[in-house]
Amino acid sequence: MANSLEARTEILRRIRVATGKSANAAAIEAEWKAIQRDYKLAASVDREGLLHQFEDRLRDYDAGVYRVTADGVRALVGQILAERGKQTMAVPAGIPSEWLPSEVTFVEDLRGDVSPIDACEGVLTSATLAIAETGTIVLQDAPGEGRRAVTLLPDYHLCVVDAAKIVQTVPEAMARLQATAHVATTFFSGPSATADIEMTRIKGVHGPRFVDVILIVA
Amino acid sequence: MSLITFDPARVPTFQVAAKSLLGDTQMRKNVRHATDVIQGKRKIVVDEMPDWQQLRESGRQIKEHTLKHLDHYLQQFEENCTKAGGVVHWARDAAEARAIVIDLVKQSGSNEVIKIKSMTTEEIGLNKGLEAVGVHAYETDLAELIIQMGNDLPSHIVVPALHKNRQQIREIFKREMNLPNLGDKPADLAEAARTFLREKFLRVKTGVSGANFLIAETGGVCVTESEGNGRMCLTLPETLITIAGVEKVIPRYQDLEVFLQLLPRSATGERMNPYNSIWTGVHPTDGPRSFHIVLMDNARTKILADDEARQTLACIRCGACQNICPVYRQTGGHAYGSVYAGPIGAILTPQLQEMHSGQSLPYASSLCGACYEVCPVKINIPEVLIHLRHKVVEQDTQGFGALNPEALAMKAMAMLFTSERRFRAAQRMGRMAERPLVNKAGWVTWLPGLLGGWTQVRDLHEMPRQTFREWFEQRGATDGK
Amino acid sequence: MAYHDWDVSNRVRNYFRNFFVDATQEHRLRVSLFITCYNDTLFPDTGKAVVQVLERLGHTVVFPAGQTCCGQMHWNTGYQEEALPLLARFVSQFKDAEAVVIPSSSCVAMMREHYLKMAEKIGDKQLIADVEDLLPRVWEFSEFLTKKLGLTDVGAYFPHRVTYHASCHGLRSLGLGDGPVTLLRSVKGIQLVEIKNLEQCCGFGGTFAVKNAEVSSAMLGEKVQAILNTQAELCTACDNSCLMHIEGALHRQRTGVKTLHLAEVLAGTESGAR
Incomplete structure (x- = not known):
């Protein structure tokens, strides 16, 4: 113009x-x-302290939190989905097939029209990393995490996070994300929420209203 | 009729608007409640950060550095965004920005848009502009929806409907969404908004957003939000149009590590916003197929040119200054006659209007300094207020303006203070002049003219018979010191 | 009380900090009193109390007669040109002072926050140098006691129920912190009660109280209620301007609650209780 x-x-x-x-x-x-940066850059707690902090923050946001070893993911996914009564779950391409119990229907996102995703009862993904101090999980357009709409439209999100990918601070997270800075990225911290009415935090508006997180520990 | 308007041509002075709004006890109660809650939450999550002051200082320095090299960073942003498939537009003022957006919406072939809460689009009156050419804009943020449906105006930059309580919101939703049995629990109201908007998210092909940060290094844009309506608008439409003031650029991706800590804790008292979205141009098979960004000046370069006021542009729109402000606490946001209310509005609004209106706003402060103390990027708002007051006085004392009662009084006082003899004489004169106003108990309960404001609710004790200096001199004489 | 995390970020203030607590009580000082224009005219008793306390502590008080006003009202209302000569006047009157004591936190804040900038506006190199040299010797009354002299107990007696109002300029611009409260706690016989929302402005704000009288009144209403809720007999502060405003409403509402400058509380003794 x-x-x-x-x-x-x-x-x-x-x-x-x-x-x-x-x-x-x-x-x-x-x-x-030369800009002064003497704020905290790195973790000040040990691995277990980190996990505890992350779990604590997630619970604070009303997310469900589970720990499991790698070989137990499938069974735990099955158990959580059964408890939640979910039968049809969206999954992005690249989700490890060993996580998927056979009794649930998994609909892989084909990245076209979003209505098949919108029709699912929930979505199962992995994550790029997580920030303990803020209870944040970072999703990028990567295998197992998918395009942004996948984790947005369904009312329920079950997210599997490798505990090795948890950092404590925001600066640590940004340093790890630097190499993929151009990829579409979503930080989410618990279920969608609003405090627009009398500053009362209400869980769940447009994004997923229910979130469970599985931590894979060694 | 109503004194509440954001139209610079019709907006009353802060003093007049505030006087009328102080009568709205329900609104004042709502504002006090909301600001008390949000302040309390902020305090908890700020106090748990041992490095908060260091973060504030870094935030301040990053903004100062960026503003100093704004041309460089904007061009870098433009280059990288374009490379990533985005289209960058430039707008000198509000009219130009509106025209660009309207044009782009028309090109997108849609007569509806879904919108994320954006103070910048409020600043330029975008919704009205779109309406005028037959395009309906759906506000999708819960508070903005309340404002839009209630035919109201925002009163806070983060929580625009903070002046409404749940019953008032229920009435609006009941009427506008045709839900006669709607409850008044916040969760019921949020559910109503979810259902109402879901269909729009899936149907409308064009989205409009503001931006929190533009990343020069990558050409990416960052938007922070809570409800997920932002993600819907950024992800589902085919065309996305983002409008941002030129001051929203930051140098690097890494700089987000500072602002993503400062902003949520300051704004909503959360450790992190429920959602942050970062995208860069167009992502094939993920999100809009076409992305436009409008970089708008609209008087920001005027602010940039004013050394003493430049720091105004560092604002990251967290609203912490509004929540802590004892003046805002009493009047709410509408008294400021602008989308930008509270302390930041008191300095930003008159400058965005190039000092053609909003001259009463720099005086809408007791200079208590609480805003400066909480500002996450250390904008010294009182300092800028005083600077702008000087500009207003310069305007008001032009020509015959020099004869206005306040200016004359100020000049007369200055004359007294520049001479010990005159000052002593004035002290004696004051005692005499005051005498008819003093009652038997030794109090003044009524004062004339400009000073009448004082005795509206306060008495003034009479001037003592002896000034301090008279006492000190007398004492010296009698003590032989 | 919540006295913490005050932001001390002004360059003059930082530079000034290096001069804290250099004196011992044995060191007798010749203190130059800047009484301020409104204390001189409206609150002479505050000045008398300052003299009394300082002399009781063994210091000498002098009063440079040419002093008038710091220029705060003009500067803060936007009349900068009118304020500039008052800076030069203050400097000429006090530049040789060993220590300047001012019983008004907002006037001291005016000096620390704006005097250097004002001198730069005037563009007089000698004046800039004089301001830089003088400011570190300028003290608000309570900080002179706590920071310069390092005192917490000044031997006062004041058998009353008292609440302390933290004036904004003392709180935020000077970073007085819990200094004044520490002094009050050491007063014999005092019953100190904390006020709710201590850090909230009383609504005075200089010309704000007149220009935005209604808003100022609403703010004052909250502060007065908070004072009444403490059931204190009187409210003290380091700034008579806030107190004049608060006193005005306390009197208008016939509450019987009085206001008194901190210096006047500290001047009380057992032999001559105020």
């Missing part, structure tokens, strides 16, 4: 007038690196 180009030139000109002479990229980079 010609108009937009004109606007672009004008806005950049106004900025330069406002801020004075432009610096070169190398100088700007050096200045960025």
Whole structure:
């Protein structure tokens, strides 16, 4: 758009007038690196403390929390889904088949129309990483995690997190995510929620209203 | 009729609007309750962070650095976003931004859009603009839906319907969604919104959003939210149009590690928002097939050019200053006559309007400094308020304005203070002048003119017979010191 | 009481911190009193109390006669040009002082937060240097006692039920913290009661109280209620401007509750209880 180009030139000109002479990229980079960052960067608790903190935060958000060893995932998934009464679950491509109990129907997302996903009673995924301090799970468009709509439309999300992928702090998480920064990414911390009415936190609005998390421990 | 409007041409002064709103006891009760709750939650999750002050300082420095090199980072963002399949547009002002969005919506072939809560779109009056060309915008954030259906205006940047309680919200939903039996539990109301909007999410092909952060390094955009309506709008439509002020850019992906800690704890008192979405241009088979972003100036470069006010642009729209503000606590947000209420609104609004209106806002503060104390990026709001007051005085004392009663009084006082002799004389004069106003018990209960505001609810004790300096001198004389 | 995490972030303040607690009680100081314009005119008893306390502690008080006003009202209301000469006046009157004591937290905040900037606006290099040199010797009355002299007990007696109001400028700009409360706790006979929402502004705000009288009144209403809830006989603070505003409402409402500057509480003794 010609108009937009004109606007672009004008806005950049106004900025330069406002801020004075432009610096070169190398100088700007050096200045960025000199920004003071003496906040906590790394974990201050041991592995078990980390797991506890993460579980504690998840429960705080009203998520269900389970621990299991790798060989017990399938049975636990079956048990949780049976308790929840879920018979049809969406799964993204690349979900480990050894996690899937035979008594539940799993519908793989074909990345086309979303209505088959919307029709499922829940979704089962893995995760890229998790942040203990904030009770956050990070999903990316990766095998086992899928496109964003998959974990959004179903009312229930069962997420399997490898405990080795849990970090304590937000800075640790961002450092790990840096290499895949361009991939579509969702951080979720418990079920969808709102506090718009009298600041009362209500669990569950548009995103999944119910979340369970399975931690795979060694 | 109503004093509540955000139209700069019609908006009353803060003083006038506040006076009227102070009569709305229900609203004041709602605001006090909500701000008390949110402040309490914030305090818990801030106090548990031993490095909170370090985070604030880093947040401040990142913003300061970015603003200093804003041209560089915007161009870098544009380049990377374009590479990733996004289309970047530039808008000098609100009208240009509206025109671009309207054009893009028309191109998308849709006469409806779904919207995420965005103060920037409120700032430019986008919904009205879309309505005028026959496009209906559905607000999907619960609070924004309440505002839209109630034909109301937002009163808070994070919790726009904070001035309404559950019964008032139920009445609006009952009427607008045709649900005669709707309960008034927050969960019932949220359920009603979920059902009402679900169909829109799945049907409407065009989404409109604001942005929390634009990442120059990657060309990515980050949006934080709670309900999942944001994810719906960002993910399900075929076309996504995002509008952001130019100040929303941050240098690098890594910088999110600071803001994603500061923002949720400050805004809603949560350790992390329920949802953060980060996307970069267009992702094949995931989300919209076409992505547009409008980078808007709308007076931000004017603020950038003002050294003493530039820090205003560091704001990450957390609303912590509104929640802590003792003035906002009394009046609620509508008194500020702008989508940006509270302390940040008191400095941002007049500047966004290039000091053509909103001149009463820098005075809507007791300068108590609580806003500065909680600001996650350390914007020294009192300092900017004082700076803007100076600008207002400069405007008001132009030409004959120099003869306005306040300016004359201020000049006269300044004259007294620059001479010990004149000051002493004024102290004596004051005692005499005051005498007719003093009652038998030694109190002044009525004052004329500008000072009348004082005696509306307060008495003033009479001036003592002797000033301190007179006592000190007398004492020196008698003590022989 | 919740006296913690005050943000101390002003450059003048940081620079100033290095000068804390350098004196011992043996060190007799010649204290220059800046009484402030409104204390001089409306609250002479506060000034008398300051003199009494400082002399009781063995220091000498002098009063530079040319002093008037710090310029806060003008500066904070937007009349910057009118405030500038008052800075120069203050500096000329006090630049040779060993220590300047001011019984008004907001006037001290005015100096620490704005004087350097004002001197820069004036553009006078000598004035800038003088301000930088003088500011570290300027003390709010209670911090002079707690930080400069390192005292908590000044030998006061005050047999009353008292609540303390933390004026915003003392609280946030000066970072007085629990200094004033520590002084009060050491007063013999006092019954100190904590007020709810201690950190919430009383609504004075200088010209705010007149320009936005209705909002100021609403804020004051909450503060007065909080004071009444403590059932204190009187409310004290480090700033008579807040107290004048609070006193005005306490009197109008015929509550019988009084206000008194901290210095006047600390001036009380067993021989001559105030």
